[in-house]
Amino acid sequence: MVYSTPLVIGSFPADGVGALKASFLIPEQLRSGTHTIEATGWISRHVMNVEFTVVTAAVAAPLSTQLWILVVLGVLFTGAISLTIYFRRSIAQRFSGGSEPAGSAL
Known part of the structure; x- marks a missing residue:
């Protein structure tokens, strides 16, 4: 009892x-x-x-806190990938003899 x-x-x-x-x-x-x-x-x-x-x-952290962390990490990752693609394209255009990207001056 x-x-x-x-x-x-x-x-x-x-x-x-x-x-x-x-x-x-x-x-x-x-x-x-x-x-x-x-x-x-x-x-x-x-x-x-x-x-x-x-x-x-x-008690574990509420799901909303965990979700916000994942969203912020996803946005940062997407931004890093976008910048990498942009700079790789502009560098490739310069070395291939193509026109320079708008707004760039050498």
């Missing part, structure tokens, strides 16, 4: 000397904070309480 919000988490058998070892998942509806887990022996009627703390997981 988990307390703060009473919630049954399961039934686990003890070994021959009364020792209990159990694994269980923390229920999703259990909020972050301090809680108490209680184990009660059905035959011995022995009760044991242990406190534990539930901590929420770190």
